[in-house]
Amino acid sequence: xxxxxxIIIAALVIASAFWVVFSPNLIHSAVSLIFxxxxxxxLYIFLYADFIAATQVVIYVGGILVLIIFGVMLTxxxxxxxxxxxxxxxxxxxxxxxxxFVIQVAVIFNTPWHIGTEQSRDSTVASIGNxxxxxxxxxxxxxSILLLAALMGAAxxxxxx
Amino acid sequence: MTSILDSLVKSFSxxxxxxxxxxxxxxxxxxxxxxxxxxxxxxxxxxxERKISAFMQDRLGPMEVGIFGFKGGKKFWGGIGQTLADAIxxxxxxxxxxxxxxxxxxxxxxFIIFTGxxxxxxxxxxxxxxxxxxxxxxxxxxxxxxxIGVIGVILAGWSSNNxxxxxxxxxxxxxxxxxxxxxxxxxxxxxLVTGSLHxxxxxxxxxxxxxxxFHSPFxxxxxxxxxxxxxxxxxRTPFDIPEAESExxxxxxxxxxxxxxxxxxxxxxxxxxxxxxxASIVFLGGWLSPLQIFNIFPDSWxxxxxxxxxxFWILFKAVILIFIMMWIRWTFPRLRVDQLMYLCWKxxxxxxxxxxxxxxxxxxxx
Numbered sequence: 001x002x003x004x005x006x007i008i009i010a011a012l013v014i015a016s017a018f019w020v021v022f023s024p025n026l027i028h029s030a031v032s033l034i035f036x037x038x039x040x041x042x043l044y045i046f047l048y049a050d051f052i053a054a055t056q057v058v059i060y061v062g063g064i065l066v067l068i069i070f071g072v073m074l075t076x077x078x079x080x081x082x083x084x085x086x087x088x089x090x091x092x093x094x095x096x097x098x099x100x101f102v103i104q105v106a107v108i109f110n111t112p113w114h115i116g117t118e119q120s121r122d123s124t125v126a127s128i129g130n131x132x133x134x135x136x137x138x139x140x141x142x143x144s145i146l147l148l149a150a151l152m153g154a155a156x157x158x159x160x161x
Numbered sequence: 162m163t164s165i166l167d168s169l170v171k172s173f174s175x176x177x178x179x180x181x182x183x184x185x186x187x188x189x190x191x192x193x194x195x196x197x198x199x200x201x202x203x204x205x206x207x208x209x210e211r212k213i214s215a216f217m218q219d220r221l222g223p224m225e226v227g228i229f230g231f232k233g234g235k236k237f238w239g240g241i242g243q244t245l246a247d248a249i250x251x252x253x254x255x256x257x258x259x260x261x262x263x264x265x266x267x268x269x270x271x272f273i274i275f276t277g278x279x280x281x282x283x284x285x286x287x288x289x290x291x292x293x294x295x296x297x298x299x300x301x302x303x304x305x306x307x308x309i310g311v312i313g314v315i316l317a318g319w320s321s322n323n324x325x326x327x328x329x330x331x332x333x334x335x336x337x338x339x340x341x342x343x344x345x346x347x348x349x350x351x352x353l354v355t356g357s358l359h360x361x362x363x364x365x366x367x368x369x370x371x372x373x374x375f376h377s378p379f380x381x382x383x384x385x386x387x388x389x390x391x392x393x394x395x396x397r398t399p400f401d402i403p404e405a406e407s408e409x410x411x412x413x414x415x416x417x418x419x420x421x422x423x424x425x426x427x428x429x430x431x432x433x434x435x436x437x438x439x440a441s442i443v444f445l446g447g448w449l450s451p452l453q454i455f456n457i458f459p460d461s462w463x464x465x466x467x468x469x470x471x472x473f474w475i476l477f478k479a480v481i482l483i484f485i486m487m488w489i490r491w492t493f494p495r496l497r498v499d500q501l502m503y504l505c506w507k508x509x510x511x512x513x514x515x516x517x518x519x520x521x522x523x524x525x526x527x
Contacts, residue, residue: 001180001181001184027263027266027316027319028265028266031266031269031316034273034312050296050297050298050302054302054304054305055301057305057306057308057309058301058304058305058308061308061309061312062305062308062309062311062341063308063338065312066312066315066338069312069315069316069319070315070331070334073315073319073327073330074331125298125358
């Protein structure tokens with residue numbers, strides 16, 4: 001039961017990700033990304049990471065994707081994009097992609113995965129909060145300063161002078 | 162809290178069925194229940210809305226429409242046929258897709274909006290044990306799933322290939338994304354004080370202490386920021402600039418007709434019910450009865466406090482909040498675009514942020 005469900009969700013992630021890359025229409029790519037990001041949230045639920053899954057939906061589907069669609073929507077000539085029209089650097093790009101693919105496959109097969117039986121857990125929110133504010137406080141604060149700087153930069157750029 | 166899905170699984174497993182058979186059946190039952198709630202809610206709410214508008218603005222139609230010759234007097238039952246007429250009208254309307262529209266996206270968009278409302282209902286409790294599935298991260302789940310709908314709104318506007326629709330969807334995107342921030346900040350306040358994202362725990366905290374709206378002056382303010390922002394989030398007048406009839410025909414739904422338009426309608430009323438129930442759970446004590454606050458009623462009245470009355474009280478509060486939404490809709494004029502953004506970014510967000518700071522101080526001091 002659980003395996004079948006996992007296969008369906010994983011297939012949905014891969015198929016929609018393919019369509020994001022290969023769709024000739026930019027906005028169809030952006031819409032396909034909804035299914036990719038949403039199904040990824042489903043994969044998190046399989047890992048008992050309910051909080052991460054909901055965060056994925058809030059940030060990626062509700063925030064970033066809306067921004068992407070909004071940006072794509074207002075560009076000209078959506079039906080005839082000239083992304084792949086020039087064949088410059090195709091070889092180098094292909095080699096780069098292949099290298100990353102090989103590295104990822106190697107990492108996947110060389111990692112000692114922890115395979116346990118299913119067990120229900122308590123909420124993960126409390127432990128995430130504790131870890132963020134105790135063990136990983138410095139990275140957490142650095143990220144928040146980075147985001148604040150990005151926010152101020154965006155406000156400065158969009159201001160009418 | 163036990164959820165409906167859990168208890169269904171438990172009662173089905175007494176038949177010695179395989180779990181691979183039980184789970185799809187139980188999921189299907191849960192989905193049907195949500196769909197029924199949404200459909201009945203839309204029917205009742207449309208009738209409610211038409212009658213209220215008729216009372217407030219002296220509209221004649223909704224007071225007159227009968228059913229099979231039953232006119233039902235002037236005031237309360239008059240216009241009982243309106244709901245039936247609306248439903249039949251929506252189902253038999255011609256289904257039009259414009260020639261130059263992006264047909265695939267135009268068909269997909271209403272379903273994305275509907276899915277957003279549908280998924281949100283899974284986590285919304287109707288009483289202590291009446292919830293489709295009980296999440297530990299309940300309030301965060303509801304917040305997450307209600308942010309999906311805006312994608313459908315943007316796609317509906319863009320795919321129609323119509324300038325009114327595009328304007329409407331741009332406005333909708335700007336508005337909904339902006340108003341999510343004060344909503345999130347007001348809910349954060351509740352999480353900060355109660356220390357839990359679980360809706361059952363939040364109501365239990367209110368049972369042990371007091372209703373959240375009366376907890377401190379800042380939470381009182383937070384309720385109003387939350388409530389007004391949710392009216393903007395559900396695209397209702399005075400915040401309905403995305404569909405502003407007088408300037409944009411019908412905004413992002415201009416090109417829609419028939420059943421696809423009915424899906425928009427269904428989702429709008431479903432979202433109204435969701436935000437009202439969330440507001441009453443988080444700020445107004447959820448399924449606790451208001452009689453406990455005053456402590457002046459005789460003991461025989463306390464039968465109204467029991468857990469069996471939870472469903473009644475939560476719907477009672479939600480219906481009052483929905484009524485106020487309709488009251489506001491039929492009495493206030495529409496805001497301008499810049500006024501809407503001013504209200505959100507320069508009033509609600511600063512107030513919500515300062516609120517958060519002062520509530521933290523309040524919790525430290527008291």
